[in-house]
Amino acid sequence: MAHIALYRKYRSQTFEDVIGQQHVTQTLQNAIRAGKVAHAYLFCGPRGTGKTTTARLLAKALNCEQGPTPTPCDRCAMCVAIREGRAVDVIEMDAASETGIDDVRETIIENAQYMPQQARYKVYIIDEVHDLSTKAFDALLKTLEEPPPHVVFVLATTEVQRVPVTIRSRCIRFDFRRASLEDLVLRINTVLEREGLTAEPEAVQAIARAADGSFRDALSLLEQVLAYAGGHVDYETVRSVLGIVDEEAVGAVINAAARGDVGKALMAADEMLRRGSSVRTVLEAVAQRVRDLLYARVGALDESLSVAQLSALKALAQHFTPDTLSRMLDVLVRALAQLRNVPQQRVLLDMAMVQIARMKQETEPTSPINSGQTVVQPAAATPPAAEVRVGEGATSPAPSRSEQAQQASPQAAKAPASASTAVKPSTETTPTSVDAGTSELLKLIQGRWEQIIARVAERSRGGAEVLREASPVRVEGENTVVLRFRTEFSYAQMQSEKRRQFVEQTISRFLGGRAVTIRCEMQRANPASQSANQPSNDKQQDDEEINGEQYAQEVAQTFNGYIELEGG
Template sequence: MTQALYRKYRPKGWDTVIGQDHVVQTLTNSIKADRVGHAYLFAGPRGTGKTTVARLLAKAVNCLAEDPAHRPCNTCKNCEAVNENRFMDMIEIDAASNNGVDDVRDLREKINFSPSQGKYKVYVVDEVHMLSGGAFNALLKTLEEPPPHAIFVLATTEIHKIPATVLSRCQRHEFRRVPVDEIVVNLKHIVAAENLIADDEALTLIARQSAGGMRDAQSLLDQLSSTGTKITLALAQTVLGTATSKTVLDIISSVLDHQPAHGLETIHRALDSGADPRSLARQIVEYLRGLMLIQMGNIDQVEATREVKIQMESHAKSFNTSEVLRMMKIFNNAATDLRGGWQPSLSIELALAEAIENPTESPQIAVSSLLGAASDPPKSVPVTRTESQPEVKSASSPLGKRPCLTSL
């Protein structure tokens, strides 16, 4: 039994769709009232349930249950056929691989044939934004005059790429990112059903990492459960690559102690053993973000094991907030620096040097002027706390890097 969790726990009825109540409400109302449209556009981030809801719609319009309020019933022969992936009248097309005019022409020829099993032929076109311009035009002709037995569900993660002419012919539904707590509830349900053992913090981390995508969260859980051991926060962090490694702690300590040699040595050791410099920089930023949260009194939002939290609290006391912000900016630049191809470690080495050098003088000016904070800038530098002095900001940062808070 190796069925993926997200397939196994894919909702079979409207009541189990997670985080998309507004879409479900509208669709179930139209099914009850027997007022189903002929063209739908489902837009939203990946893994939020667009094709799942499209399947539910296909099942509901073809369900044989007497009472429309009970469709899909999951017991009639049509519902069962959809659930077992053998329903001929639900046609799923991946526009990423069938994006040409010929593919759409082919669809237009076949669409006029009556459904073979159910009442409606439901075409689910996934990643519809991938269609070529010509294919969109061909599709548009079909959307203008669809045969009465045809329903289109176009799904996309990139609605801005859909021509207005197509948009205007579709009933549009926006799928939202699923909130972390709703994902956690669902993961707990799967954990119980699969007889897995998992810590709540680990499930929260999985939910956060999946950025509101239910499918991604379930896939991550799948990956972790395949280790065959208890799913702890430490395990989740290791597998997801978000663990605060000793490397990160050592690098931050070397900044604190003004020990560039030790810091560089730590970086080189990590890179020599296969670490990716940019992901190391990201881990440092994530750690610094934790320090900032602690300094602001939000320790609850910090995801770290108890041992790491103890170390973090100590670091949070040793740096002031503007130092932490400055380091975040420096290492964030290193994490997003796409250059340095000839010497991949250069960005993070520079970041370390920059973080250690001159740690207190200028950054407070930059931060206070950017934030409009009420702290006093050093008297030697004339600064007014307005947004209109970019030259002061850029001059205040070592190596000419302009502080930038937008990435925070």
Template sequence: MAGQALYRKWRSQTFEEVVGQEHVTLTLRNALRDGRLSHAYLFTGVRGTGKTSLARILAKAINCLDPDPQARPCNHCAICTAITEGRQLDLIEIDAASNRGIDEIRDLREKIGFRPNEARYKVYVIDEVHMLTREAFNALLKTLEEPPPHVVFILATTEPDRVPETVRSRCQRFDFRRIPTAEIVEHLSAVVKSEGGRAAPEALVAIARRSTGSMRDAISLLDQLLSYGDEVLGLARVEGVLGLVNPQTIGRLVDTIAGADAAAGLALINQLVAEGVELGQLVDQIVAYLRGVLFVRVVQAPDLLDLPQDILEIVVRQAEALTPGVLLIALHEFIEARSALRDQAPGVPQLPIEMAFLRAVLPANSQATAAGAATAAVAVAAPAVGPALPKSPQARGADAPAAAPQPVASRPSSQPEPARPATQGTPPGEPAADLLTAAQAGWERFLSAAGKRCGMKVQAALRSVKEIDVVGQAIVLQFAHAFARDLVTEGGNRAQVEALWEELLQRKVQIRCTLVGETPAPSAAPLLRSAARPENDDEALLRGVQELGAVVTRLG
């Protein structure tokens, strides 16, 4: 005979046994004491927080035969015993995920008028109510608004936003919170002790963190781990079964980011992959760890983190070494890598993690080698694109060959150069500089939006952009690879890219796509036509080929 799962065996049977939802249980007990019973309740919250269990407890409490309202449910009378054993006909539980159509709701409406068989109230518990169809909700609405006096509805859902407002407004809503880690650990300790087992405290903490606030998930994991038969359930067993990475190892990886040691970090990632670590879980742990470092750096309150003391000391040290800018970039890259794991390359499933790590290391490396605060400020103002930031001609500096010195009129060194008058007009290149600054500042937002607007292929092609120039009112994207340039310019991709830039910059712009090293058209020939005279056919042809990315080297 199959044994009973621990999460069923330890399902809460009274209001006092419900863990972490005191704001709900206290309200319901007071309502029962004062006789203020509602005809419909809506329980919302993530899975495993006690919604269905509390629905059954409420059904027992409103039908309990104990004369003292404060003692209900007593779990000894015939009604309470029948509900606990699942044989009470007046408690009707409906799974809306599999009974979601209008026919099931019509059947409910036909039977709802009958009086209860044994209890005082007939209780309908509709689980995952958001799965009902629109027609089913409409059929339920009238009954929910004016139910018979002997009926109580309890609706449970993990997605309350998908429940129509007309339904929500007719129910008393209770939001179930994620259960804190400390309360889950305390409850798991009581379960282990009652089951005759032993577990190390750090093992229970790891289980509680993995459950992310769900008591049912935590007890299910504990049930699985106890089946190994260890004399004492230890942290090593939990990490091995659940695919967790030791926090010290995650700390070593973050140390390589702080030290800009790309080689050591990549070696550590590949070592974890060789050990069979689940990649999605690895990224989740890295993101959670980096969030802790950022929290300590910004809030300066490490005690608020739920971490062991030895890990907390490492986090505090790393928070002093890493700037918020580097931490934000690292978090963004690893979050992006989590979604990219679904499209991982064959044979190298860890590639998205390696790319995210390298993009996180490069900002740290550039800050470590910066000559001064001004250089660091420029690096923060211009977000990274892939492995490097697209650079303007002004920002390339040492990358470009030095220009030949221009002859100047000699003047005595004792006579300083006269200052330029403050009323002098704006230099002709100033609008282009403004456009370039805006384009660089909005590059990360543009890349993020490009994936949704233009597709992942175009976004990947745009990540190969190495430099950004501005010619007149045109943004010149200089690509590292010809195939990436061609992908962006083909079909309607270019029009979508231009429309996205105009939406972000709130101005009319055009896009040119070239390869790194190609010379864009001179800025003295702006793309916008002059209003002084209409352009002739030759000028129109020249402008057209320039818009398509051609570089004019000779005329005539």
């Protein structure tokens, strides 16, 4: 990583300075105090958690002129030489580099037997040891089988399962923990203070989150930010420099998913893109939040979260079942995996948003909060094609099951017209063959319908008025979108060639440039059309239930705007 000056400058120089790894440092100090230092240690753990730093501290502790001592002085010639990386008897190697492999063989086989030149112990620190070749491991193993008394090996790895068992069994193993969010915040604040700088707490939190458990990344990211910020680090600078997704917008997506509000989810994602986040970053941020919710929902503690965040997450997580959350996560992970193969990444993001916003309804058909099966469907008379699942390998319950459940639910009883519509839609022409591609296209357009109308309204108020009387109901052939009109007046208005082209272009822009043509049809007068008002009523009720006072208080107290709260 390019920015490591701060990390080097503030590398821990005493065991006490090493944050979050007391289980390692204290055990090592006790061993030194008792004179029972092993010949080989295996330091396992994620990158940037202090493995190499601790290895150097061990080298100092063993070789300090005042030692061996659990508290090396950090002032004597030996301590200083080790700190500056020029002690001849402390040999650091990176097995990941090409030359490292030969180095390891030669250095270890030929040199380990010789006495140290200046220090008490020769300390070999082999980073990324799992990358050694088989031959190099063999050489290392030979040395470990009969270790010279003056040699200590510290093998560091991020992938311990790739280290041969024969090697592992000859080492004392320590597992370094992923840094917690609080530890990272502490570290960043310490460095800021020593540098004479100030920062907004939200800015520090954002850097800590982006560091993802790594102290090294935390300081490297801080350094990137400092290149742009003056003496004061604010959240907005952090967000723009690191390309961090706005936490509130991520919360808005989750909130929309809790309500089954597809439009809101799409708008929140759109907002993040407009503020400069990439499609990948948005997907990752939402996936991260869903994962946090899943952990909170099943009661698994995640050390990277603060207590306040955890309790807020728990409150929000109660609005989903673990099954729903894991399916949402599945959708997001799939989308991330497909990113590289899809030229129109934006479409992929939109599809993922539509799917996660609908997930709750699909997996929890009888959920009390899920009062509006029809909320996300633009018209009550949506044909069955819209029920086709978006995306491959979806594991949602079969439509027939959810329809039955829906019929049995209290909502269905309250709104018989709507429920019967879902089972027996009054389509004029039943779509004969709707393949997955076109049903995805339809869902996408339906999900963005409000936004499409809003976009049309920017240029043509009349056009928007006309579209408000219409719903996309089918896709025919490759790209013909059928709009069904509720009034003859609007149907007639849409016959204007110019207007039709403008709407086609607008829809196309929402599909990442995919060309579409529009075909208009009139809705047949039937009783089901009376239920056209139903969705908005349901939505109202939905909002009230979700924003119950207790919930609002819980979240507002602990989250500090972490999620979007409407009227809360």
